[in-house]
Amino acid sequence: MADSLGATPQYESIADEFLSHARDGFYNAHYDRPACLRLLAQVRGLDVLDAACGPGLYAEELVVRGARVIGFDSSPRMVDLSRQRVPAGDFRVHDLTEPLGWLPDESMDRVLFALALEYVDDRVAMLREFHRVLRPDGALVLSRLHPTGDWLRHGGGYFDVRVVEETYSGGWKLRYWMAPLERTCEELHQAGFLIERLVEPVPEPAVQALDPEDYQLLRREPRGFLAIKAIPDPRRR
Numbered sequence: 001m002a003d004s005l006g007a008t009p010q011y012e013s014i015a016d017e018f019l020s021h022a023r024d025g026f027y028n029a030h031y032d033r034p035a036c037l038r039l040l041a042q043v044r045g046l047d048v049l050d051a052a053c054g055p056g057l058y059a060e061e062l063v064v065r066g067a068r069v070i071g072f073d074s075s076p077r078m079v080d081l082s083r084q085r086v087p088a089g090d091f092r093v094h095d096l097t098e099p100l101g102w103l104p105d106e107s108m109d110r111v112l113f114a115l116a117l118e119y120v121d122d123r124v125a126m127l128r129e130f131h132r133v134l135r136p137d138g139a140l141v142l143s144r145l146h147p148t149g150d151w152l153r154h155g156g157g158y159f160d161v162r163v164v165e166e167t168y169s170g171g172w173k174l175r176y177w178m179a180p181l182e183r184t185c186e187e188l189h190q191a192g193f194l195i196e197r198l199v200e201p202v203p204e205p206a207v208q209a210l211d212p213e214d215y216q217l218l219r220r221e222p223r224g225f226l227a228i229k230a231i232p233d234p235r236r237r
């Protein structure tokens with residue numbers, strides 16, 4: 001399999017299904033979103049860039065919490081869904097393989113980048129763009145598939161950086177980058193970020209009854225996601 005993904009929007013044909021799945025689904029609603037929203041913390045009055053915003057589920061919550069949200073996604077359907085869901089947000093079609101030329105330097109307080117790092121070939125160039133648009137006291141919050149979970153599912157060398165294909169329960173076939181944890185830390189470093197926190201979330205006991213099986217699995221094993229808060233390294237501006 002070729003080790004590049006290019007710019008084909010893989011989610012375009014499954015955008016509506018993704019929305020149905022992620023709106024209340026255990027992994028997104030009760031595991032990833034709580035973890036990233038906790039890392040984002042207080043966003044009232046802040047400018048937040050929702051990168052690879054999907055159908056606007058994060059943007060909706062951020063606007064409720066008082067943020068001004070600009071979002072983008074490479075899938076036009078995802079952008080339509082975001083616009084419908086969050087009229088107060090400002091959404092556009094944009095692919096992460098391109099620079100964020102429409103955003104000035106140091107114009108954002110937070111960049112949220114949830115569950116899309118895996119779909120980008122040149123992650124350092126993209127992270128540098130996030131760094132450029134962040135204010136010096138800003139922060140990037142990202143989540144990605146847990147690399148140990150990827151390795152348990154796909155096998156092979158844990159340390160290899162490679163493109164894999166996976167078929168999910170809805171029948172979605174997606175290609176994405178597998179990379180060890182160190183690679184993500186290194187890419188953040190190369191882009192000028194300092195990691196402030198790294199979280200391996202587990203679901204809260206309060207959501208156990210919603211899906212006892214996934215709850216037990218994710219409390220026990222690193223098969224879901226992890227989340228990182230990184231800040232522009234003040235020594236390297």
Ligand SMILES: C[S@@+](CC[C@H](N)C(=O)[O-])C[C@H]1O[C@@H](n2cnc3c(N)ncnc32)[C@H](O)[C@@H]1O
Binds near residue numbers: 010
């Ligand atoms: C798993 S979904 C996550 C959506 C949203 N961040 C969330 O957590 O609800 C991945 C999203 O990344 C978007 N995406 C993938 N590759 C992209 C790229 N190169 N540029 C912009 N968006 C991309 C997809 O279209 C999809 O909406």
